[in-house]
Amino acid sequence: MEKEHIKIAVIAGDGIGPEVLAEGVKVLKKVAELDGTFAFDFTYFPWGCEYYLKTGKMLPDDGIETLSHFDAIYLGAVGYPGVPDHISLRGLLLRIRHDFDEYVNLRPVKLLKGAPCPLAGVRNEDIDMVFVRENSEGEYAGAGSWLYPGTPRETVIQDSVFSRYGCERIMRYAYELARKEHKTLTSISKGNALNYSMVFWDQIFKEMGEQYPDVETHSYLVDAASMFMVKDPKRYQIVVCSNLFGDILTDLGAAISGGMGLAAGANLNPERKYPSMFEPIHGSAPDIAGQGKANPLASIWSASQMLDFFGRKEWGSRVLNVIEEMLVEKRVLTPDMGGRATTREVGDEAVRKLEE
Numbered sequence: 443m444e445k446e447h448i449k450i451a452v453i454a455g456d457g458i459g460p461e462v463l464a465e466g467v468k469v470l471k472k473v474a475e476l477d478g479t480f481a482f483d484f485t486y487f488p489w490g491c492e493y494y495l496k497t498g499k500m501l502p503d504d505g506i507e508t509l510s511h512f513d514a515i516y517l518g519a520v521g522y523p524g525v526p527d528h529i530s531l532r533g534l535l536l537r538i539r540h541d542f543d544e545y546v547n548l549r550p551v552k553l554l555k556g557a558p559c560p561l562a563g564v565r566n567e568d569i570d571m572v573f574v575r576e577n578s579e580g581e582y583a584g585a586g587s588w589l590y591p592g593t594p595r596e597t598v599i600q601d602s603v604f605s606r607y608g609c610e611r612i613m614r615y616a617y618e619l620a621r622k623e624h625k626t627l628t629s630i631s632k633g634n635a636l637n638y639s640m641v642f643w644d645q646i647f648k649e650m651g652e653q654y655p656d657v658e659t660h661s662y663l664v665d666a667a668s669m670f671m672v673k674d675p676k677r678y679q680i681v682v683c684s685n686l687f688g689d690i691l692t693d694l695g696a697a698i699s700g701g702m703g704l705a706a707g708a709n710l711n712p713e714r715k716y717p718s719m720f721e722p723i724h725g726s727a728p729d730i731a732g733q734g735k736a737n738p739l740a741s742i743w744s745a746s747q748m749l750d751f752f753g754r755k756e757w758g759s760r761v762l763n764v765i766e767e768m769l770v771e772k773r774v775l776t777p778d779m780g781g782r783a784t785t786r787e788v789g790d791e792a793v794r795k796l797e798e
């Protein structure tokens with residue numbers, strides 16, 4: 443039988459991006475080697491802030507076209523002091539999410555055994571949710587204007603865009619996931635204050651629920667929802683929310699389930715018309731970059747999401763189990779997890795465990 447070749451574009455990016463991604467690549471290579479029926483072909487692209495400082499661009503003019511021929515993108519982190527964040531992030535990360543219509547941002551918030559949790563009296567099974575974050579429009583639409591710059595009347599307008607098409611497709615994805623996994627679905631919004639966007643969101647969530655009478659639903663306002671994530675996280679299973687709320691709540695999710703060094707995310711174009719992108723949800727962490735302190739487990743978890751997406755769920759679960767075993771054993775972990783190992787040692791240990 444001929445081997446399936448999965449073509450991955452690697453954009454390691456800035457700061458700790460290259461450090462953590464190298465370990466994820468090691469894990470993916472080992473998985474393919476052990477399996478034998480498929481291979482990952484990695485192609486590296488040097489795009490990011492350094493590239494910008496040399497060329498004035500975050501990626502070349504034909505960069506998106508180049509990426510479109512890959513099966514997936516594996517990304518480290520983007521953004522570094524010296525290049526304004528709105529230029530670097532809009533120019534690369536948000537550009538890829540947008541241009542490849544990666545409208546689902548799937549972010550697990552799951553407290554693995556052995557992972558540090560700042561909440562008292564919480565069992566592992568109490569924190570086990572999946573965020574379905576809208577990833578193509580909403581507060582991130584990039585629409586607005588900057589009027590009378592430099593004058594006393596200077597005014598900025600940042601528009602949110604909520605289309606019926608955009609809301610329906612993200613909610614359909616979330617309802618289908620909840621149905622498939624026999625889980626509850628919670629929508630998080632803010633209809634009491636955002637009288638257009640979030641009233642519309644709530645209305646579509648309710649309308650669409652009529653097609654899913656088997657799915658138990660809840661609807662919370664975002665302020666109370668954040669409070670319950672800390673006070674009573676077990677009430678959440680599948681969660682659907684807008685782009686900005688999802689961004690904020692998943693960092694909170696990371697905080698209650700082990701920290702930024704563990705939180706992973708997948709940017710999916712579910713129809714597979716375009717490549718999907720897998721990444722840790724943390725940034726380039728300039729405060730620890732270049733010191734071998736960065737935790738690569740988030741990027742390894744996102745590699746596990748990639749394996750799931752390509753129909754290799756047994757391997758996806760195996761990789762997640764390896765992460766959990768390492769957290770339980772506490773032998774080879776980075777400082778953020780209370781350990782003394784380097785980024786590379788953590789990656790090597792994950793590979794060693796896969797070989798066992």
Ligand code: NAD
Binds near residue numbers: 523736740
């Ligand atoms: P950050 O996620 O980079 O860092 C926040 C804190 O978490 C820091 O103290 C950092 O040391 C720690 N941290 C993050 N990842 C870690 C890891 N793997 N192991 C151990 N500790 C880790 O967020 P920030 O400081 O707000 O942003 C830094 C830069 O990254 C900015 O330019 C920002 O725009 C960008 N950013 C990029 C992405 C991305 O590329 N996906 C995501 C978030 C922020």
Ligand code: IPM
Binds near residue numbers: 723
């Ligand atoms: C994330 C990041 C990005 C976001 C930034 C860097 C634009 O914080 O992936 O969570 O807000 O989506």
Ligand code: MN
Binds near residue numbers: 689693
């Ligand atoms: Mn974020």
